[in-house]
Amino acid sequence: MQTDIEIARAAKLRPIAHVADALGIPEDAVEPYGRYKAKIALPWLRAQEEKGKRGKLILVTAINPTPAGEGKTTTSVGLADALNRTGRKTVLCLREPSLGPCFGMKGGAAGGGFAQVAPMEDINLHFTGDFHAITSAHNLLAAMIDNHIHWGNALGIDVRRVMWRRVLDMNDRALRDVVQSIGGTANGFPRESGFDITVASEVMAILCLSEDLADMEARLGRIVVAYTRDRKPITARDLKADGAMAVLLAQAIQPNLVQTLEGNPAFVHGGPFANIAHGCNSVIATRAALSLGDYVVTEAGFGADLGAEKFFDIKCRQAGLSPEAVVIVATVRALKMNGGVAKADLGKEDVEAVRRGSVNLIRHIENVRQFGVPAVVAINHFVTDSDAELQVLREVAEAHGSQAILCRHWAEGGAGAVELAEAVAAIADMGAAQFAPIYDDDLSLFDKINTIATRIYRAEEAVADPSVRAQLDRWEAAGYGHLPVCLAKTQYSFSTDPALLGAPTGHVVPVREVRLAAGAGFVVAICGEIMTMPGLPKVPAAESIRIDADGVIEGLF
Structure with missing residues (x-):
């Protein structure tokens, strides 16, 4: 059986200019980063939005993740490919992977099997440098805080109330809590601080929620970094850091265009985690896709209790988006784990465990319904799934008002998700969604x-x-x-x-x-005990990642 990286390497990709041209993007709006990835100019995208076209927005979410795997990104890719196969002009919108999990627990995050975005190695590693730009902008602000204090502290910052920590796009538990500026007066005033992972940075959230460059600079200026002794807030604008930060992010804010293995367009832009941040790709990329396609498939991180809730209550609220349909990804294996089966025993048929574990799926179906958006369940197929187990999953979903559809996109690409595509398109075309966040702005x-x-x-x-x-x-x-x-x-x-x-x-x-x-x-x-700087597992994925004499990367899956 081929690995994900072997499948990705064997695919024949289209030059990125051809992918852009198929979307109607002219050459002068495309800034290539090599042959297979590019950034798209914001002024051209804004002009398309102003024409008023708006595609139908489809959110892909999932049950709570388990070590058995659910395949939410893979399903997003497969669904987008399937919609394009059925003649529906569809654009995919995903987040960029972080180096933290790539070298930590899960390896790559560009889909899997025959449902991937490419070039896979580039996307999983440095890509177009967006995360490095975010890290640099964030840490520039941190440096300017300490520099201001060192040179007289004219703003009266209370060094005990500096809230702005530094960031790094890597899992490194040793940096969670640090003492900085030791070694003498030339190094500043010692204080306790720490690092978060870049995906938890407010700068990441700002880039992902901004409408354009001017909005981003205004948001950067509003960052509260510290307080004075009388609790007056000090902002990045007070420190005159917002302009330089915007300069560092001027390229990063432009959305990245890549493609699926089937040559369909995908915007991969921004990457906040959903457990410690808001978990959605950029508003700019989503709006661009909506102005260019008839359907837009996007995903939100982790289970629907995190990613979907934040997509609805934060991203949609701020950006004025209204999704037409939701896909909840589930696997028989993950439901068996929720039903009490150990990972080592997941290959054995256990119908009752699927039934017990289905309470997790039911909860997510009910939660999505609270937002007024209809949902369909995508059963991400594994070869160990039995007919009896699959039937239980279907019955449970249908008993709670959702259709459950078996999908084989991992093994078959878009062809394995055509039934899902038809069902999702039918729901989106009905226009039955009555989306609303679950709380009002004026609530405390x-x-x-x-x-x-x-x-x-x-x-x-x-x-x-x-x-x-x-x-x-x-x-x-x-x-x-x-x-x-x-x-x-x-x-x-x-x-x-x-x-x-x-x-x-x-x-x-x-x-x-x-x-x-x-x-x-x-x-x-x-x-609870959630950490905004993760640590590496006992056996990190980094131990298996290497490059051979021909420059071929191995172990990145």
Whole structure:
């Protein structure tokens, strides 16, 4: 059996200029990065948006991830290829992979089998340099904070209340908490700080939520980086850092155009994680796709409790987007794990375990329905799936108002997802969606957190120390109460306990810390033991990645 990377290498890709031309993008709006990837000029894309064309937006999400795998990105690619196969002009919109998981737990993140975006190695590694630009802009601001303090601190920054940490696009637990500026007076004022992973940076969120370059610079200027002793906020604009940061991001904000293995167009742009950030690709890429295609397939990270909720409550709210349909990806293997089966035993038929584990799928179907968007279930096929197990999955989905469709896109490409494409297109064409976020802007910040905890996670309540509640009150008094909230929690469970699978109820969501992302336009609530700087696993994927004498990369899957 061929590996993902072997399949990707064997594919005959179209020159990126041909992919762009098929979308109607002229040569002078295409900035090539080699033969098979390019950035598209923002002025041309804005002109297309102003023509008023708007395709139908389809979100691909999933059940809670397990080590068994669900294949959400793979399904997104397969669905886009299948829609194009059926004569529907479709554009795919995905996030860029982070180097952290590429060298850590999961390897690459460009799809799998015959449902991939390409060039796979480029996309999974440095790509067009967007993440490096985001890292540089973020850390420039950090350097300017410490430099301002070193040269007299005219703004009166309280060094105990510097909120802006540094970032790095790598899993490195040793950097979570650090003491900086030691070694003498020439190195600044010592203080405690730390690093987050780049995908958790507010700069990443800003790039992904901005409408254009001017909007991005304005958002960068609104970043709150520190407070004075009397708790006056200090912003990036106060430090005169916003202009230089925008310069570093001027290329990165342009969306990246690549292709699927079947030669269909894909925008791959931006990459916030959904467990510790808002989990969606850029607004610019999504709007560009909507102005160029009749259908747009996009995905949101991890399960629907995280990625889909943030897609609806943050991205759609800010960008004025209205999805027409949702695809919830599930596998028999993952449902068996939710039903209590060990990973080593997943190859054995266990119909009752599928039935027990289906409570996780049911919960996600019910949650998506709360947003007023119809959902269809995509069963990502594995060769170990039995007919009886698949039938249970179909029956469960249909009993809860969703059709479940078996998909073989991993093995067959777009041809293996045609039935899914027809079903999704039929739902989108009906226009039956009545999308609305699940909370209003004028609800208090903690009530927004509690709404997500109780309605989406099905907890009894969210709880927080008085100091956290007081911080939320201060932000509301400062005019930030209208912002949506971004809950950072484990992706493996509806609760904050990653070992609590299925569809738990009666649990409590503890809010450990809150962070204001004034530029991005939301408040982050860090729940349970979630870390904004991941660590490498005991055996990281990096141990198997190498390059041979001919320059061929091995082990990146």
